[in-house]
Amino acid sequence: MSTLPHCQVCAGARIALYHRDANAELFRCEECGFIFLHPIPDAATQASLYEQAGIGARYFPKAERKLQRAQQKMRQLQRLVARGRFLDAGCNGGFMVEAARRAGFEAHGVEPDPASVDWARQHFPANAFAVATLEEYVTGGAQRPFDLVYCSEVIEHAPDANRFAAALAAAVARGGYLYLTTPDITHWRRPRALAEWDGYKPPEHCLYFSPRTLRLLLERHGFTGVKTAWAWKPGIKVLARRA
Numbered sequence: 065m066s067t068l069p070h071c072q073v074c075a076g077a078r079i080a081l082y083h084r085d086a087n088a089e090l091f092r093c094e095e096c097g098f099i100f101l102h103p104i105p106d107a108a109t110q111a112s113l114y115e116q117a118g119i120g121a122r123y124f125p126k127a128e129r130k131l132q133r134a135q136q137k138m139r140q141l142q143r144l145v146a147r148g149r150f151l152d153a154g155c156n157g158g159f160m161v162e163a164a165r166r167a168g169f170e171a172h173g174v175e176p177d178p179a180s181v182d183w184a185r186q187h188f189p190a191n192a193f194a195v196a197t198l199e200e201y202v203t204g205g206a207q208r209p210f211d212l213v214y215c216s217e218v219i220e221h222a223p224d225a226n227r228f229a230a231a232l233a234a235a236v237a238r239g240g241y242l243y244l245t246t247p248d249i250t251h252w253r254r255p256r257a258l259a260e261w262d263g264y265k266p267p268e269h270c271l272y273f274s275p276r277t278l279r280l281l282l283e284r285h286g287f288t289g290v291k292t293a294w295a296w297k298p299g300i301k302v303l304a305r306r307a
């Protein structure tokens with residue numbers, strides 16, 4: 065048996081098996097409660113998973129409805145940040161990016177799936193889209209930080225929680241806001257049998273947060289005032305400000 069890594073969130077060394085099935089093993093940090101897939105597939109395996117999923121053109125059903133929902137969400141977020149530079153990290157078909165542009169932001173989107181970005185560029189050509197992971201996007205240093213970063217259902221895919229959180233911190237301007245969503249493995253309405261929960265998706269989903277472990281991680285990377293909204297569904301919606 066290989067040695068277990070330390071916890072990525074609190075660096076704790078007391079790690080215990082949390083779940084095992086034919087596909088994967090999840091481990092839990094006994095100190096902070098963070099749950100993670102181990103071993104995490106290497107970068108090449110992960111890339112090939114995404115290639116398999118991403119072959120061919122993208123089609124986004126109910127595109128009009130998706131854009132309407134994005135505009136509703138944008139109206140909520142505009143109570144925090146009225147205008148400025150907006151980034152959707154993991155922007156998919158670009159719906160939030162377009163909603164931000166229509167709301168008056170200078171809108172950018174980054175997304176590793178080239179087929180999704182093709183679709184976004186065709187349908188929402190007035191925005192700036194890049195094909196990259198968030199980590200690659202901020203490493204170049206070509207982008208000025210953003211006043212508002214939106215990141216929905218992406219962090220759970222990251223192989224390295226600290227690298228991803230550092231990239232988020234690099235993307236958000238000082239005093240700017242981050243709005244992030246991810247599944248909540250500790251939620252009271254999560255199906256008891258983990259395999260029946262749509263948030264359990266190894267090996268694509270590597271990191272399994274609770275509101276507490278997500279807050280700890282973000283605080284470790286310079287975010288303050290980390291607030292999670294009460295959620296009826298097993299998901300976390302978090303708002304944080306870069307100090």
Ligand SMILES: [Zn+2]
Binds near residue numbers: 074076093096
């Ligand atoms: Zn921990």
